[in-house]
Structures are given as structure tokens and as C-alpha cells.
Amino acid sequence: MNLAAAPLDSTHGFLSPSGAEIVFVLVGLGVLGAALLTVTTKQLVHAALWLVVALGGLAIEYLLLTAEFIAWVQVLIYVGAVVVLVLFGLMLTRAPIGASPDADSGNRWLALGVALAAAATLVTLVVDAFRCTWIDLGTVAGSTKANGVSLFRYWVLPFEALSVLLLAALVGAIILSRREKKEP
Amino acid sequence: MTTTLDALVRCIAVLLVFLVFPLVIGQTEHKVMAHMQGRLGPMYAGGFHGWAQLVADGVKFAQKEDVVPAGADRKIFQLAPAVALLPYLLALVAIPLGPGDLLGQSLDAGLFFVLAVMGVGVLGSLMAGWASANKFSLLGGIRTAAQLLAYELPMLLAAASVAMAAGTVSLTGILGAFHWWWVPWQIVGGFVFFVSGLAELQRPPFDMPVADSEIIFGAYTEYTGLRFALFLLSEYAGILVVSALTAVLFLGGWHGPMADSLGWLWMLLKTFALAFLVIWIRVTYPRLREDQLMRFAWTVLIPLSLAQLALTGIVKVVIS
Numbered sequence A: 001m002n003l004a005a006a007p008l009d010s011t012h013g014f015l016s017p018s019g020a021e022i023v024f025v026l027v028g029l030g031v032l033g034a035a036l037l038t039v040t041t042k043q044l045v046h047a048a049l050w051l052v053v054a055l056g057g058l059a060i061e062y063l064l065l066t067a068e069f070i071a072w073v074q075v076l077i078y079v080g081a082v083v084v085l086v087l088f089g090l091m092l093t094r095a096p097i098g099a100s101p102d103a104d105s106g107n108r109w110l111a112l113g114v115a116l117a118a119a120a121t122l123v124t125l126v127v128d129a130f131r132c133t134w135i136d137l138g139t140v141a142g143s144t145k146a147n148g149v150s151l152f153r154y155w156v157l158p159f160e161a162l163s164v165l166l167l168a169a170l171v172g173a174i175i176l177s178r179r180e181k182k183e184p
Numbered sequence B: 001m002t003t004t005l006d007a008l009v010r011c012i013a014v015l016l017v018f019l020v021f022p023l024v025i026g027q028t029e030h031k032v033m034a035h036m037q038g039r040l041g042p043m044y045a046g047g048f049h050g051w052a053q054l055v056a057d058g059v060k061f062a063q064k065e066d067v068v069p070a071g072a073d074r075k076i077f078q079l080a081p082a083v084a085l086l087p088y089l090l091a092l093v094a095i096p097l098g099p100g101d102l103l104g105q106s107l108d109a110g111l112f113f114v115l116a117v118m119g120v121g122v123l124g125s126l127m128a129g130w131a132s133a134n135k136f137s138l139l140g141g142i143r144t145a146a147q148l149l150a151y152e153l154p155m156l157l158a159a160a161s162v163a164m165a166a167g168t169v170s171l172t173g174i175l176g177a178f179h180w181w182w183v184p185w186q187i188v189g190g191f192v193f194f195v196s197g198l199a200e201l202q203r204p205p206f207d208m209p210v211a212d213s214e215i216i217f218g219a220y221t222e223y224t225g226l227r228f229a230l231f232l233l234s235e236y237a238g239i240l241v242v243s244a245l246t247a248v249l250f251l252g253g254w255h256g257p258m259a260d261s262l263g264w265l266w267m268l269l270k271t272f273a274l275a276f277l278v279i280w281i282r283v284t285y286p287r288l289r290e291d292q293l294m295r296f297a298w299t300v301l302i303p304l305s306l307a308q309l310a311l312t313g314i315v316k317v318v319i320s
Helices: A020-038 A043-064 A066-092 A108-130 A143-155 A156-177 B002-036 B053-063 B074-093 B110-131 B135-166 B171-176 B188-200 B225-249 B259-284 B290-319
Strands: none
Touching: A020 A043, A020 B110, A020 B188, A043 A066, A043 B074, A066 A143, A066 B074, A066 B110, B002 B053, B002 B074, B002 B225, B002 B259, B074 B110, B074 B225, B110 B135, B110 B171, B110 B225, B135 B171, B135 B188, B135 B225, B135 B290, B171 B225, B171 B290, B188 B225, B188 B259, B188 B290, B225 B259
């Protein structure tokens, strides 16, 4: 990895956060709130729109970590394509104005448990993996060039595997949506 | 202090461009359409050839009652025009007007920034279409979403072709690497990009989502007064952004004779020539049917853009 990480020294303390760190935490809280609203709101389309807020907030977090390219791709793909697809699906099937009482699932407690378990696993993993390393925000570590270099020099195999996976999904979608020829 | 002042001046300049140029394009559309159809267009407001017509229209819109339908989702209905308009303001920040740093803010991934915020702008139409609680609006929203999904891909592929040719996704970097022979080399990509841009703006002949004679302006059926004016303004701001972006990516932006001192003039000329083309196409071509529209995107534009991408890659390997 080419993250410009340095061991924790006396200049980085948890009790004297810099401006960027404060903003990072505040935006993170905003993302968390929007994500909670996404899953708790009774209105289907509102859920999709809160998802836009949550994903846009994540893009801001990437920006604060100087990963500009990732941030814009996040907006382009998730807000510009995925949410539009979700809204398209909602409007094509049904999207009543007002609450949808049948949008609630009986599995909500189970889902909460799974979400908490997944979050705990990920937080533990990330905290354990990075511990006290500090990203030096002075040197831009997430520029387009840096991303390209690390992607195609160190991570090219996962990249290719992912593209094959997407290709398989694409072919599968075409086969599923193709109309069968009717026998005369 | 100077950096703050510098940033402030740039913000104000971008805001001025955003407030003035779409109106100029709108007025040009009035007059050009009229003359192409053998009419005169607005002649009275402001005196000289009706130059103040759009200002008068704005005053008229501001005076109208702002109606929100009883069955509508109030908040989203009222938020939608802002979501449709503001992304174009943001997009203008990253588009270079001339050589050096004659732009709002140079971004490392400027191309992606502009395309990303333009994608957000379309959410405004979707929100408007859904929140109006009107069948025509909903139909318009569905058509908008389908059209966007179909035309976003060729647009991105065409833009990626230029980024490949330049070896950078920064708009200033792309212009810095530009040579005149890029124009014939990238011409197919330019066509795909411009046509997809038209479709994304829902301009004729791709105006099925707002077809006024069929579904009564689609997502905007229920809008009145200022909010409707904001949607109209976002359309003209969209023409400005798409024209400027096409000029930067495919026509060399500020490149031209005496680019050091007259670069901004070349950029403006190219942008407004493309905006004129947008108007000309509107007057010339009839509306595409929904299935023709989809077929055009998936069977013509996407193969063309993929071919352009392959050509760019081959030439790039050969010359490097």
C-alpha cells in the first residue's frame, strides 16, 4: 500500500483534534443518521432519498481523506446510477405518497442483530489492522494517479477477478431477460 | 487574505456566469427558433429586439402563486427544483475558461466531478415526478430515469476516451495535452458525448420525458411560478454546461490563434456555437418515440463509443 502512514507521535493526540478531524466526525455522524433514517422511514421513496444523503456524506468523507477520485466516482456510480435505478424500480412498481405500512418486515430485530454483528466485525478489523497509524493528509495520498498506480500495480488480480464477475452478472442478466421464442 | 479574496472573486465570477449565460442562451433560443420558423420572436420588452423578454418572464414567474398540490409530498416537491439547478452551478466551477488558472477551481479529477454532479441534477426531475402525485408527472419521472440510465453509459465511455488520450482526468490537464489532430481522432466520441448530453438534458429530439403534447411537461406538470422557472433555468444552465464540456473535451476549449490572450474568447465562441447547434437541432428534428430513443442509445451510441475507445487505445499505443 502506498498510504503515507506514520506511527503515532506526540503531535497527534485524540484530545487535540484538527479541524479536518472534527469535520470528519461530524459528517460521519450525519451519514449514520441518514443511514438510520433510510431503514426506519415508513415511506419507500424517502428511504431512497435518505440513501442519497448517506452516500453523498460518504463521498465527503473520502474528500476529507484527500481521495478525490474515489469521492467523485462514489457520487457518479452510487448517487447517479444506483439510486436512480432504485427510484426507477420504485416508480415502475409502486411508490405511494405517504406511509407504506406493509414496508415493515417482521425480521427487523434479526436484521438489527445482523447489522450490529457486521458493524462490530468491521470496526474490530479496521481498528486492529491500523491501530495507531496516521494518514498524513499533507501529501495527497488519494490522487487519481496514486489510485491508478496502486490499482494496476499491486491489485490488478482482484481488479480482473471483479471485472470477470461483473461480466458474468451482465451475461446472466441478458439471458434472464431474453424472451423465449414461442413455439408455433 | 489574498487567497480568501481570490477564492471569493472566483466564486462571484462563476455565480455571474451562472446567472447571465443561461439567460443569454434562452434569449438566443427565442430569437433563433423564431427566425428559423419565419417569425420575429419577442420584439417589445426592453426595446431593442425584445432583449429583456426573459427578465420580464422572470418577473412574471415571481408574481405567480406558488401552488403545492394537496396530495403531493410537500417537502420533496419543494426541494426538487433546487436539486435540479444547483449541480449545474457546481459543475461550472471546474470548467476552464482560458489558459493558466482562468477557472473556478482546478480539480484533480475535474472530469469525474462534472459528470458526477450532472448525474445528481437528474435526481431533481425524478423527485419532482414522484412528489407531484400526478400520473403524468410519474410517467415523466419514469421516462427520465430510463433515459438517464440508457444515456449515462455512452456519455461516460466517450468522456473516458478523451481522458485516455490525454492520460489525465483533470480538465486543465486534458486541455494542456490537446493537439489539433485530436478533433478528427475523437470526432465519433464527440458526437456520442454531445448527443448523450442532449438526451440527459431532455432536449428535443430526446424530450420524451417532458413531451408537452403527450404527458403535459412530465415531471413539471404541477409546478408553477418561481419553482417552474427554476426548472426552466436548470435546462438552460444544462445546455451551457454540456456545450462547454463538449468544447473542452472535443474541440480544444481555449486553444486557437493567440490562445494566451484570446483563449477565453475561443472557449466562449465554441461553447455558444454548440449551444446554437442545440437550438438548431430542437427546431429541426421531431421527437423520438420512447422505443426509438432507447434503441438509439443501446444499439447505436454504446457500440460507437466502444469503437471510439478501442480506436483511442490503438492510436495511443502506436504513438507512444
